[in-house]
Amino acid sequence: MPRIGTQETRPVDSRRHFIGRAGLAALAAGLAPRPGAAQAADNLPPAVPAWTRSQGEAVNWRPYGLPADFEKGVVKIKRPSPLPTEGVSLTPLQHLHGTITPSGVVFERSHGGTPLIDPQQHRVMLHGLVKRPLLFTMDDLVRFPSQTRIHFLECSGNTSRDWRSPVSKTVQESHGLLSCCEWTGVALSTLLEEAGVQPGAAWVLAEGADASGTSRSIPLAKCLDDVLVVYAQNGEMLRPEQGYPVRLFVPGWEGNVSIKWLRRIKVGDAPFMTRQETARYTDLMPDGIAREFTWFMEAKSVITYPSGGHELRGPGFYEVSGLAWSGAGRIRRVDVSVDAGRTWRQAQLQEPVLTRALTRFRFPWRWDGAPTVLQSRAIDESGYVQPTRAQLVQLRGYNSRYHNNAIQSWGIAAGGKVSNVQV
Amino acid sequence: MPRIGTQETRPVDSRRHFIGRAGLAALAAGLAPRPGAAQAADNLPPAVPAWTRSQGEAVNWRPYGLPADFEKGVVKIKRPSPLPTEGVSLTPLQHLHGTITPSGVVFERSHGGTPLIDPQQHRVMLHGLVKRPLLFTMDDLVRFPSQTRIHFLECSGNTSRDWRSPVSKTVQESHGLLSCCEWTGVALSTLLEEAGVQPGAAWVLAEGADASGTSRSIPLAKCLDDVLVVYAQNGEMLRPEQGYPVRLFVPGWEGNVSIKWLRRIKVGDAPFMTRQETARYTDLMPDGIAREFTWFMEAKSVITYPSGGHELRGPGFYEVSGLAWSGAGRIRRVDVSVDAGRTWRQAQLQEPVLTRALTRFRFPWRWDGAPTVLQSRAIDESGYVQPTRAQLVQLRGYNSRYHNNAIQSWGIAAGGKVSNVQV
Numbered sequence: 001m002p003r004i005g006t007q008e009t010r011p012v013d014s015r016r017h018f019i020g021r022a023g024l025a026a027l028a029a030g031l032a033p034r035p036g037a038a039q040a041a042d043n044l045p046p047a048v049p050a051w052t053r054s055q056g057e058a059v060n061w062r063p064y065g066l067p068a069d070f071e072k073g074v075v076k077i078k079r080p081s082p083l084p085t086e087g088v089s090l091t092p093l094q095h096l097h098g099t100i101t102p103s104g105v106v107f108e109r110s111h112g113g114t115p116l117i118d119p120q121q122h123r124v125m126l127h128g129l130v131k132r133p134l135l136f137t138m139d140d141l142v143r144f145p146s147q148t149r150i151h152f153l154e155c156s157g158n159t160s161r162d163w164r165s166p167v168s169k170t171v172q173e174s175h176g177l178l179s180c181c182e183w184t185g186v187a188l189s190t191l192l193e194e195a196g197v198q199p200g201a202a203w204v205l206a207e208g209a210d211a212s213g214t215s216r217s218i219p220l221a222k223c224l225d226d227v228l229v230v231y232a233q234n235g236e237m238l239r240p241e242q243g244y245p246v247r248l249f250v251p252g253w254e255g256n257v258s259i260k261w262l263r264r265i266k267v268g269d270a271p272f273m274t275r276q277e278t279a280r281y282t283d284l285m286p287d288g289i290a291r292e293f294t295w296f297m298e299a300k301s302v303i304t305y306p307s308g309g310h311e312l313r314g315p316g317f318y319e320v321s322g323l324a325w326s327g328a329g330r331i332r333r334v335d336v337s338v339d340a341g342r343t344w345r346q347a348q349l350q351e352p353v354l355t356r357a358l359t360r361f362r363f364p365w366r367w368d369g370a371p372t373v374l375q376s377r378a379i380d381e382s383g384y385v386q387p388t389r390a391q392l393v394q395l396r397g398y399n400s401r402y403h404n405n406a407i408q409s410w411g412i413a414a415g416g417k418v419s420n421v422q423v
Numbered sequence: 424m425p426r427i428g429t430q431e432t433r434p435v436d437s438r439r440h441f442i443g444r445a446g447l448a449a450l451a452a453g454l455a456p457r458p459g460a461a462q463a464a465d466n467l468p469p470a471v472p473a474w475t476r477s478q479g480e481a482v483n484w485r486p487y488g489l490p491a492d493f494e495k496g497v498v499k500i501k502r503p504s505p506l507p508t509e510g511v512s513l514t515p516l517q518h519l520h521g522t523i524t525p526s527g528v529v530f531e532r533s534h535g536g537t538p539l540i541d542p543q544q545h546r547v548m549l550h551g552l553v554k555r556p557l558l559f560t561m562d563d564l565v566r567f568p569s570q571t572r573i574h575f576l577e578c579s580g581n582t583s584r585d586w587r588s589p590v591s592k593t594v595q596e597s598h599g600l601l602s603c604c605e606w607t608g609v610a611l612s613t614l615l616e617e618a619g620v621q622p623g624a625a626w627v628l629a630e631g632a633d634a635s636g637t638s639r640s641i642p643l644a645k646c647l648d649d650v651l652v653v654y655a656q657n658g659e660m661l662r663p664e665q666g667y668p669v670r671l672f673v674p675g676w677e678g679n680v681s682i683k684w685l686r687r688i689k690v691g692d693a694p695f696m697t698r699q700e701t702a703r704y705t706d707l708m709p710d711g712i713a714r715e716f717t718w719f720m721e722a723k724s725v726i727t728y729p730s731g732g733h734e735l736r737g738p739g740f741y742e743v744s745g746l747a748w749s750g751a752g753r754i755r756r757v758d759v760s761v762d763a764g765r766t767w768r769q770a771q772l773q774e775p776v777l778t779r780a781l782t783r784f785r786f787p788w789r790w791d792g793a794p795t796v797l798q799s800r801a802i803d804e805s806g807y808v809q810p811t812r813a814q815l816v817q818l819r820g821y822n823s824r825y826h827n828n829a830i831q832s833w834g835i836a837a838g839g840k841v842s843n844v845q846v
Binding site for chain 2: 069070086117121145147318
């Protein structure tokens with residue numbers, strides 16, 4: 001359910017209680033019809049609601065379940081782009097809870113659309129500087145020893161539109177190229193061991209079976225460390241737009257390296273200099289030099305409630321809540337400021353705090369009704385501190401589009417409206 | 424994708440490699456058309472597959488994503504029952520990976536069907552031995568401080584049909600009343616504190632808004648310990664059949680206590696002796712005495728691959744994989760036997776091992792092609808050891824239906840067929 005309060009949300013009126021109301025009076029108030037809700041009274045206690053007075057939907061009414069119709073607003077949104085098969089769709093972070101992103105709303109990025117691949121016909125080719133080139137069926141891949149990991153996935157272009165000014169209206173628009181799932185697959189190191197890597201091997205090419213043939217080069221050391229060849233996501237087989245039937249997953253690195261619809265793995269002695277790592281996905285620095293192979297996702301955080309488009313219903317208690325993550329490992333601490341960065345206090349982290357996974361943070365706040373700005377700041381286990389926007393711009397100028405991990409500011413207006421601001 | 428191997432899965436032929444094949448020969452073999460797969464060759468390397476030769480589905484083709492059409496067999500199955508709105512549907516554990524159960528296939532149990540509740544009209548009433556009776560809107564509940572936990576949910580009737588003889592054909596039939604999700608909500612203790620519990624209070628009644636008005640009594644101590652009032656599951660709002668818009672969640676206890684479609688919480692000084700805790704959900708012992716309030720789910724495990732209905736493709740390497748869980752806390756160890764319980768060896772546990780959550784275990788196995796029986800045995804952090812079926816029957820006789828946590832046996836026939844057996 002959208003977390004935007006309705007007119008029925010009552011403000012806090014006591015320090016002792018979160019949502020203060022005077023005993024039976026509250027119960028009585030609950031029974032009174034409200035403007036525009038004449039029908040509601042029929043369903044309020046002590047009346048027995050309509051849905052209790054008759055049998056519900058049959059058991060297994062949906063053999064594969066779906067969200068309630070009332071939640072139909074909780075969907076991905078496509079960012080406008082010239083071609084229907086090129087672009088992104090964004091995760092509705094403002095409507096989500098916890099840390100697992102439901103597979104139905106995991107963000108999408110594709111350069112040639114989503115291919116619909118028959119898993120019985122699909123093959124993954126492993127060749128190049130190996131002793132035994134191999135061709136894997138899906139049954140082969142699933143038969144290998146498997147691993148399961150919960151990791152975030154973030155596009156390097158996440159928050160890129162807000163580099164100069166805060167144009168995004170919601171956290172879905174600003175930070176929605178971000179998801180976190182449970183991934184299951186076989187370690188790429190296991191497949192490379194099966195093929196036998198030849199002396200001199202130093203890089204690995206991964207290529208997708210989509211129409212764009214998106215491909216990236218990855219250092220062999222990373223491949224032997226923690227890269228997975230993944231077939232399952234959140235317990236079930238990958239969704240088509242997430243790479244069905246098999247994708248690469250490169251923990252802590254920008255999403256485009258985790259090649260979807262994986263078709264080919266080639267081992268070589270140098271990077272392959274593909275289009276997506278030369279013409280694209282490089283960082284243009286102030287001196288005109290483009291940095292290549294900037295895969296790493298630094299520590300970042302964002303408040304998801306309250307965030308752009310939400311509206312607070314008057315002074316009182318609110319739980320500020322958001323997400324923090326780092327390509328370097330675990331989140332060590334998240335600080336929250338409710339006064340535009342003048343003072344910071346430590347937020348509570350939801351356990352378990354997992355490496356390279358979204359971490360939910362929460363911060364109790366009593367709003368006094370005055371305009372202010374909310375911010376969050378992540379610190380990871382390496383000691384890295386999420387920078388302010390000014391620090392980021394000082395270092396990297398205005399040419400950049402990727403890897404914007406600056407502190408996000410949400411302005412709270414006197415009336416309670418929340419909007420994207422820069423301070 | 425179903426993990427049943429196709430004819431293209433090749434057996435292990437070497438001790439060094441999991442799936443041995445001779446280099447380029449393997450690549451060449453991959454190109455040869457196979458019986459009944461004449462079309463496949465067009466899509467195998469070096470041919471460019473059909474789905475690469477044209478643009479795929481548009482970005483955001485499904486604003487709310489769904490599984491691939493090739494996965495349409497991965498669904499819940501309803502167990503036959505006299506009434507369409509009374510009964511269970513079962514989770515397809517044989518097709519799942521990792522530990523998170525996708526919300527689409529989380530098992531169902533309902534006594535009056537699934538009500539379709541308007542969250543704007545829904546109220547939760549908290550009354551009885553409290554200082555201030557309260558009526559909560561959904562907006563009220565979401566506004567309270569929240570918590571997120573990953574926990575299993577198991578029906579006390581899981582595996583009940585196999586008490587006397589192994590009638591279930593698959594692990595979905597035998598153990599499919601089992602799921603594990605990330606749950607987000609407000610602690611029941613927070614709501615009780617808000618209302619103020621009166622002296623003498625000792626029990627809490629939870630009642631659902633479904634047509635059956637399913638209700639259970641829970642000791643106040645448990646409610647103040649770790650019970651949640653949950654509105655989100657795996658990151659999004661609860662699915663209708665899982666209690667939308669709000670349910671109780673009682674960690675480690677039998678599923679029926681986690682009242683769905685939560686409508687009423689009443690505090691009292693004694694158990695309320697509802698139908699579901701007197702006529703139902705009691706354990707009839709050999710002496711004819713029925714034990715009541717047997718909420719606790721003891722340690723249990725089951726091998727999900729290979730399991731009933733699977734078929735091994737000849738001798739060679741297989742990764743035996745399954746799930747273990749305990750209402751008492753963390754799983755400490757899982758042992759696997761590949762010789763009908765004569766010898767046991769320790770399986771690998773997938774980290775993180777969370778309290779009262781499904782834990783995935785894995786065990787590498789080279790099958791020699793001879794008939795045998797596979798078993799798994801869970802030990803939890805309290806030291807409790809999952810019993811054999813004989814031990815359970817010795818203690819509880821044959822009157823019982825609920826809380827069958829016996830060791831499960833899967834027979835492997837000479838040809839590789841896997842079936843449910845008792846040893």
